[in-house]
Amino acid sequence: MNIINVTPIFLSPDQKIPNNPELPLLLYWQVFSESNKLEHEFKEAFRRNNWAGTWTNGVFNYHHYHSIAHEVLGVAAGTATLILGGPQGHELTITAGDMVVLPAGTGHCKKTASSDFVVVGAYPQGQVEYDICTESDYVAEKQKNIARVPLPATDPVAGATGPLLKHWQKKG
Structure with missing residues (x-):
């Protein structure tokens, strides 16, 4: 694992995408060196740090979010531009090794x-x-779900002392 360089980004609510009012999105730049083993490296780090339900695929090409779980995406190959935070959100280009x-x-x-x-x-x-959840879901109901999602006990790649624990702290 490389030295972890993390950029937190707070996203404002969009009319139809709630985003998270307390926690920033975290961008981890080049967590692992680009190699043909990135899929294995991400899966192993997630497993070791108690992040489960792993899957390998892409990202949907429509705006969506999850109201009952946090999610980590480790880029195992290629590059993509994502729109984060809803249709008027933040565009970000990610490459193999980013998370x-x-x-x-x-x-x-x-x-x-x-x-x-x-x-x-x-x-x-x-x-x-x-x-x-998509833009057609009733946001007020989903916001109640989001408020109840507990913080993770560990960072997905750096465990109990990782940067996620520093950046993600619920208020009150």
């Missing part, structure tokens, strides 16, 4: 991607059941 941790409620959508783009996703222990 994005999305707090519950954070809108995400693939705008463009290379043909070889692959991510490994996972959820904190106890949150492997998730929902897929």
Whole structure:
């Protein structure tokens, strides 16, 4: 694992995408060196740090969010531009080795991607059941769910002392 360089981004609510009112999205730049083993490296780190329900695929090309779970996306191959926070949100280009941790409620959508783009996703222990919410969902009801999602006990790649624990602290 490389030295962890993390950028927190707070996203404002969009009319139809709630985002998270307390927790920033976390961008981890080049967590692992680009190699042909990134899928394995992300899966192993997530497993070791109690992030479960791993899957390997891409990112949906429509705006969506999860109201009952946080999510991590480790880029195993390729590159993509994501729109984060809803249709008027923040565009971000991610490449193999990068990782994005999305707090519950954070809108995400693939705008463009290379043909070889692959991510490994996972959820904190106890949150492997998730929902897929879209702009047509009733936001007020989903906000109640988001407020009840517990903080993860560990960072997905750095464990009990990782940067997520510093950046994610619920108020009150």
